[in-house]
Amino acid sequence: MEKTLDLKFTYTEKKDTRSGFGDGLLEAGRRNPNVVGLCADLIGSLKMGAFQKEFPERFFQVGIAEANMIGLAAGMTIGGKIPFTGTFANFSTGRVYDQIRQSVAYSDKNVKICASHAGLTLGEDGATHQILEDVGMMKMLPHMTVIVPCDYNQTKAATLALVEHVGPAYLRFGRPSWPVFTPADQKFEIGKAVKMIEGKDVSIFATGHLVWEAIVAEAMLREEGISAEVINIHTIKPLDEEAILNSVQKTGCAVSAEEHQINGGLGDSIAQVLARNYPAPLEYIGVNDSFGESGTPAQLLEKYGLNAENIVKAAKKAIGRK
């Protein structure tokens, strides 16, 4: 279907966002000697092997002990290091929420919690590993910055930006190969949304893997004469409220799209902004109060209503509610 569409963004290759993290971490290590890496027995999955090889003295294999990893990372900031912890998103958040809350967020420590295999697109491993609540948990923590980049290049840029950012941060990325459609040399500004496509009938605010689905949806809507604005919200906290309001004040309605529970995700953050400042129809694309299951990423996105076709339907519904 994508082949026949007139897409505003195209790609020549697919790469996983986690590789963007791994390559970004290696580059970060070269640029800043204070960067250290910690991993809970998932070096291959997190693509941390290159960093480990080049900086063995700055890399700490923690074993299957995520709570200890978060505490170690918090302690390492006290001597001036910038720790990047790596494990699956589920074990990076829910499993260690109290450790993050007390030792990292409340203590305002410069720890970067890097979380792979987030969302439904982890695929076949099933619901135990597909966390869909992590963004909500992390965004509720005071001091915590929450970043969900959309492709390989943006994940790499975000990783590098986190080295310069002082304070606790959560970086969420995924497992599957995904279109690489943003520039390799992009500037990544934490808290600054990126307008991908200009439009006037509906605003689509997407994050992570669903930014690509939003780009496909825009082309599908355009074929039907509907003009959609696509905005990439790579930073969920702090949220770029100005970009959201500017867009919705123009289009009059919005769709949020994320690979996360509807409860507590990006859509809820946007709803708060709209309710307080400029009430307008908002349709949510996200998982509706359900766990995931095993399947291929594409099958799961379709079954749980998280793909371009569903964004198109949501956009029409939002427009109809204006």
Place this chain on the structure above:
Amino acid sequence: MEKQSIDQLKKICSQVRRDCLRMVHAVQSGHPGAALGLTEYFVALFFKEMEHNNHFNMDGKGEDLFFLSNGHVSALWYSVLARTGYFSTDELGTFRKINSRLQGHPATHEGLPGIRIASGSLGQGLSVAIGAAQVKKLNNDDKLVYVMMGDGEQQEGQIWEAAMYAAHYKVDNLIAAVDYNGQQIDGPTEKVMDLKNLRAKYEAFGWEVIEIQKGNDMEAVLEGLEKAKKLTGKGKPVLILLYTEMGFGVDFMVGTHKWHGVAPNDEQLANALGQLEETLGDY
């Protein structure tokens, strides 16, 4: 160490105990039991054994660091920090009150000098201390890292993740201590959740373990700390099993879990203060 200076440390203990009781009494909230039990250890560390700098710097490079994992002993730590010059003793009067830097459990809140991480939710301090100790090595900083834990806290699983890690990575610039008073909120540890042979457990994980049998005897504490220091730098993390008596120094509080988290009333405070000599001046 000279007899005179040991006597001086003992006197400071008396004053610190008065501080703790007054702080907890003033807000009718806090944890006097373990604070009184750990007074000798804290005074020995901060007034004698640790090389620390009260011109506080969060990074703590070039000085010994201390972490409190069992954060409910906060009144004791605040007293010792104030009395070693980190902040004014007047501020002790704000303990647990609104707008205070002296939170009920230690926090980095408003940059209170001396506190490098929040604690209160148990089980996390050992991991933090190990991380800080490893960074000292990366930074070619030969100073030590100390951490205090409770014995009830040993029931937390994260402690054992950390214990395994510290031995694996030969974190030998670390002196951890367990306040081995045998009491926790709901009763004696052996009844609530028996720790069995804690020494054997740590040794099995690869630690060097020493015991300070008289944790409320200043000479014994100083001797034990010197012994622990000599064991650092030999490839193993070091643990002190510090046998203390909860509530030590006040006859009606000693040896029971009942004063774990209960404040004395006016009459009890007067009685307790009467048992403790004022030496530096109450705040």
